[in-house]
Amino acid sequence: MERNKMSYKVSQFLMFAGPASILFLGTVIIPFIYGLYLTFTSWDGVSKAKPFVGLTNYMAAFADAPYWQALGRTVVYSIFSVLFINIVAFLLAYMVTSGVKGQNFFRAGFFIPNLIGGIVLGYVWKFVFNRAFVAIAESISGGTAPSLLSTTNGAMFCLILVSVWQYAGYMMLIYVAGFMSVPESLKEAAMIDGCNTFQATMNVTIPLMRASFVQCIFLSITRCFMVYDLNLSLTKGEPFNSSVMAAMHVYNQAFTYKNYGTGQAEALILFVVCAIIGVTQVYIGKKGEVAA
């Protein structure tokens, strides 16, 4: 068989990537295009008619102050979360690869929060914040103590804390793989050249792990920007709708307030913002990658 014939290539492609491509097309690309179409209509989500309204929805989205507030809030939340997720994950990874006793047990332990779904996680932590912490605070102060979740900044703090707790274990695994991929010999060579352990880590290990950083930061940025389940179960936007993140606002706009087109347009804006940030980050990260 002629290996560079078009038919051969096509059949090879279909054999390996065909099923995945069809699924991807059916579940991502087509709905995406259809969603794009819906942003130009004033559909309410249930009626049969989908009147074409041009760019009205985008104008409504740009004029929707709560949406931009929610988006701004999401940016703040993402910055803190991404920062802390990666710091914590890196330190954990460093710890569990440094040869401490029972490190496999720790690896599994730190990873477990990630196995609990966001919804369950939210309810569990809601209980912890509303009951457990309050009870502890009250027994210490002797008076009544408000729950962290009932204050504007407190709710944001809770969201960030739980996100870090949830994702740090997952990102830790990627960092662990990064640590393991750096050959021991390079570190040894650095030590022989006069580095101490810290210097060897900073100058040899970390630069060689750059791919892990790029990957972890990308994953955590996209996840934080799209956060919904945790937001819903932990704070539900309360207090006073001050913890409504962008994705939750989009959902409310589309399904609760029945402005489907506007909600869809806002979702698209969120996607674009997220894509720009993600791609830029990966581009910058990859540019400086070094190989051993």
Add this chain to the structure above:
Amino acid sequence: MKNKTIMTVLKKVGAVALTGAMTMSLLAGCGTTGPADGAAAGAAGTEGGESAPATEAAASGDGASFTIFNSKMEIQDQLVEMASKYSEEKGVNVEVYYSSDTVAAHLSTRYASGEPYTLAMVDAKDVYSLAAEHALDLSGEDWVKDTTNAIAIDGKTYGFPVCVEARGIIYNADAIKKVTGKDFNPDDYATLDSFTALIEELKAGGMATPVGIMKEDWSLAAHYLAEVYEQREDPDAFVKELNAGSTDIGADEKFNSMMDTFDVLKANNYAAGSAISAEREVTEQKLAEGEIAFMFGGNWDWSVINAYDYSENMGIMPVPQNMDDGTNTKLVGGGSKFFIIDSSENTSAAQAQAAKDFLNWLVYDEAGQDFIVNTCALVPAFSNITLPVADPLGASVKKYADAGSLIANYNYLPDDHYSVLGAAFQKYLADQTDRPGFATEINTYWKGVTLAAH
């Protein structure tokens, strides 16, 4: 070397097989006819998410079959059980579905896939948005004359009222009697002054904080604040004035009357320091067990209260107010949850007829009446049903309904009203804003909305 090649080939084959298997399982997942979420419970043999498409006539009886969408979570088990009995007795295959999704969002997925529910239980506002395109005109049905709670649009009846629900202050008469030593008669406390005096008496008697407040946005804005619109001659005109900006709600007598009462409730809230993190279940438990005596709510709260060790003598009373317009002797409420029958070509005439028969069975058959009143503990919305209501809150509502003392729900609030003004109300509850500030937020909100035509 040769071994390696074989290994590679094997690996490739394995990978392809694995991909294939995963693909098939994914595709199989998409192919099931049951709804993605929302438990489906087939009555006649089918179990779980898998269910026979409604359009294929079932083998049983005269071949009729229909689907019911339930949006009232607390009666799901009862509905499923009833459907199975109904199927056996009438030879009609009935399937009950439930989803915790927003009703409109869930139904839209079914409309889009061409598999609408024959009978869908929706909220009042959904009837208005769905009727024109999706609901069958039920004006010709017998039950229309026996209820004042059905929803008619332009003279045509579309919505069959499932039950009556009303709002007011839930009281625990046993807890009050325990402190005051006197039998509690809610009629004596129609004015805020007498109500406040009672609260002071309770406090003096050892019940330090006699009130609980639900901080949920729907309770505050859609239920409590809504009474400000509802307790007047013409709610529509008032809302239009607010929308046009020609009325300042801060200067409105009714608003101030209701907020005066709310201030008393707020000042005596057991969770005053952490009002907006108070959990509904905790509040209702305290009310049920008599630790507090009052909470604003409705008879649907019974489904929460009866999970606890509740007191025997409980009930609902009107919100006490000093404003003397007669509204402080009435509850606010009416029909709640409505059945609509699908009008599309995906529902056959036989199915629609079977669904109509089912609605008549609920109203006129003894077993149907028993199901509504006793099995589901709902307050019936039909005047011909005289069975006594089982739960005490429902009994209160029935008493007011029978006496004609229900102020009608205002069903045309914009969809984001409860969320936006709920947040504003929560701020007021948490002392983050004062009454003029709250009034300003309400005024601003109404000026910014587009009122739906009705």
